[in-house]
Amino acid sequence: MITLENVTKTFGKQSAVNGVSLEIASGEIFGLVGPDGAGKTTTIRMLCGLLSPTSGNLSVLGAANPEAIKHHLGYVPQRFSLYGDLTVMENIRFIGSLYGQTTDKINALAANVLNFTNLLPFKDRYADNLSGGMKQKLALAAGLMHKPTLFFLDEPTTGVDPVSRREFWQMLYQLNKEGTSIFVSTPYMDEAELCTRVAFMNEGRIISSGSPQELRRSYKYQVFELSTPDRNLKARLKSSGLRDINAFGEKYHLVTDSSPTAITTVKAALAAANISITDLNEISPNLEDVFVALASEVN
Amino acid sequence: MIRLKALLIKEFIQMRRDRLTFVMMIGFPIIQLLVFGFAINTDVKHLPTIVFDQSLSQDSRDFIASLTASQYFDITDASTSYQDVTDHIQSGKTKVGIIIPPDLSANLKHGQSAAIQVIVDASDSMAASSAISAAQMVGQLKSQEIILNRLQGYTGKTFALPVDVRIRPWYNPDFVSAFYMVPGILGIILTMTMVMITSMAIVRERERGTLEQLIVTPLKTHELILGKIIPYVFVGYAQATVALLVGILVFDLPIRGSLGLLYGLTSLFIIASLALGVLISTLSKTQMQAMQMSFFIFLPSILLSGFMFPREAMPLFFNWLGNLLPLTFYLQILRGIILKGVGLSVLWTQILALVVFIAIVLTISIKKFQKKLA
Known part of the structure; x- marks a missing residue:
């Protein structure tokens, strides 16, 4: 049409x-x-x-x-x-x-x-x-x-x-x-x-x-949703091997290529900084995750 | 037809809601006619004049009396020195200085020429030329009178002037400025409002974004343009009627020709002006640009159309330039019908010119208007 x-x-x-x-x-x-x-x-x-x-x-x-x-x-x-x-x-x-x-x-x-x-x-x-x-x-x-x-x-x-x-x-x-x-x-x-x-x-x-x-199915990464009172997450997790960190209101989406190692590093880094984790779970990506990934791949 | 009708209904509703504009469209002509009809007078009379009379004789008083009687000169000051005259003209207190030599009476008595100096402030050319011709006229009449008297004295016979020029100012024998001005102002008012209103019309839709919605409808370009012109033909007629009424009731404007013909031909001029406005509207991107382009039309319309300055005096190029303005032809039609009482047999060239103007300008507008945004 x-x-x-x-x-x-x-x-x-x-x-x-x-x-x-x-x-x-x-x-x-x-x-x-x-x-x-x-x-x-x-x-x-x-x-x-x-x-x-x-x-x-x-x-x-x-x-x-x-x-x-x-x-x-x-x-x-x-x-x-x-x-x-x-x-x-x-x-x-x-x-x-x-x-x-x-x-x-x-x-x-x-x-x-x-x-x-x-x-x-x-x-x-x-x-x-x-x-x-x-x-x-x-x-x-x-x-x-x-x-x-x-x-x-x-x-x-x-x-x-x-x-x-x-x-x-x-x-x-x-x-x-x-x-x-x-x-x-x-x-x-x-x-x-x-x-x-x-x-x-x-x-x-x-x-x-x-x-x-x-x-969503074409999405090649894994997304973890992190709830934490900390507001300075991006700087803190800069060197923990994550692909991307995006804020979604009160929560963060952590994007990784391979989950097990990255997430343990994140947990370690946050523990070292004495920051409490309210919640950290793998979720299925929403369209915004997909878009952000695609846009950064093109660039 | 349904689309054009819808557009017209919409324009009329909007016009009715915009009260202020509507009142201005009708109120403006009345105010302008009253102001300019009374204020503008091209026949400059009562010029403040200073006299330096060194003769102080019966002859000099006679001459000054003739000057005053012509109504062109108002003796406001008497001077005792040449310097005083210069100062008065320099400062603008008087426009004219008249210097009468001490030997006026003696020279006249001995049959010799007596020189009277008339100094005119020519920085205001219209006043100056009035003063010059009036002073010359008074001087010549005085000379004739003296010569005839002398001849009569020598021969004992009465003499008639060898050449007697008799001037008959047709159509406006009393040189009533309003008769000349009112039709002109009517034309100017129509030009201003018609061009201005329509030049805004389409560009306003563009600025407000409503054109975007219009473009996606099946509305045709010529329908859009006609829809912007037709409502204002009525406004133009309302203005013309108001202006003519003021002319007739306030200024005793005679309508010597056919009022019906005048009305009929006014439609041509209104449409020509509206078409010009539409062309401006299709060429400009913002209302500001449209406004500036309209002013670019107004000034030549005032200066080159023959509204105030005679077109005969213009260099050929500018005379020709004036022929591109619809007002030039409409003024000829207006003055022709109102003052001369002429009809179609005389005015057909002007009519043809307006029709050609409308056809060309509308065609360009329709061609130029893209049913696009950029």
Whole structure:
């Protein structure tokens, strides 16, 4: 449904997307995952026809010319892009009619879409007066007015509270179940776990792709989760032969190539420094561990 | 059509909500017309004048009286030295200095030429030229009078002037500045608001990010551009109507030609200005740039269109440059219909010029506007 072949986009001398090739089948919730500045937005903008690639080929829904398939695309940009001085309802009607829907159809659809996004009680509120999460729901609602077969969402949950985030993802699942393919970008690894397929993007390149399970399975190291009151762990364990140490909130993920020796060294080092270990267990890697490992391998 | 209609509805809703802008769009023309209509007067009269009368005779008093009677000179000071005259003009207290020689009466009596010096502050050229022509006129009339008197004295017969130039200032016989200015200001106001508003229109959507959403819809470029032009045609008409009403009610502006034709042709000018604004909007990346480009249009519109300065006096290149501005043609249409009462048979070249302008500018805008972000 979406094919990218060696797609590159440069802005002046800066390259934002660098030789990206991807193949995305219909029916997926595809997640483009990576840190800020990885090239996610540029990739989505090229797929939506907002930018032309500098080189390479891309086709979306079988068309190379984005104008031809705009009737079938939905798009929620990263930045709220509807009109703050129009009400929720006016925005929805406006976008609906831009897709050529007649008034009767719009009225029926609008009720439906507002219900689905829980925005019905706010339909007469100015978009400027909505919370961040509600704005994103409005963008989603507006994008649903023409029943797109493929929906692009660029970091839809950035700056949105956890409850709204969960609601938002439930909506995406619902849409996907009803047959809409979804292409979503996110910097959050927990959201990557929710996708059917994920591509990791870093510094303009795709460093790996697959289902979350596949990606975890491809992980070559072992991860230990360490709970300790000590906050200076990285410096303390510098010479204990660990591959990497990453902080996860209150806990640390220690990455090793071969477990037995490394972990004994860690334990010894911490004991020598008189630091108590609350907990130290091997865990299965999460997607963030996978991403960090892949990103450092590329570098 | 559904898409264009949706865009128009959206623009009207936004216009209605932005009360301040709307009030300014209608209030501005009234204020500007009142201010400029009353303030600007190209016929410079009542220039403060200093007189250094060394003759102090009946003849010198006669001459000064004729100067005052012309209304161009207000004698504000009498001087006792040449230096005093210089000082007054230097300091700007007076614009004109008149120096009458001591031997005025003697020379006149003996049939010799009497030199009266008129010093004019030409750092203000418009005032200077008014003073010069007025002083020359007064001098010539005085000379004629004296010569005719002498001839009559010698021959005992009455004489008529050999050449009698009779001037008939058509269309504005009393040189009412407002008649000339009001149509001009109407054109300037329309240019300013129309170009400015539309130059902001598309670039604002770009800056706010709303263009991103519009681009992914099937909206066509020409629909977007028409959607930005059509609502403001109404605003333009509201402005033109307000301005004409002020002109008629406050300045007694005569509408000698067809009001219907004036309204019809005003649409051409409004659309031309809006198209120009849209072109600016497609060329600029930020509202600031759009604003600067609009100003780049305003100044030539004021200076080269014939609004204040006669185009006949311009070097050929600049005259030609003025022909690239829609205001040049609209001013000819306005003055033609309002003051001269002419119709289509005279104005068709101007109409053609505006139509060509619209076609070219809109085509460039549509070609130039990419349905892309960068």
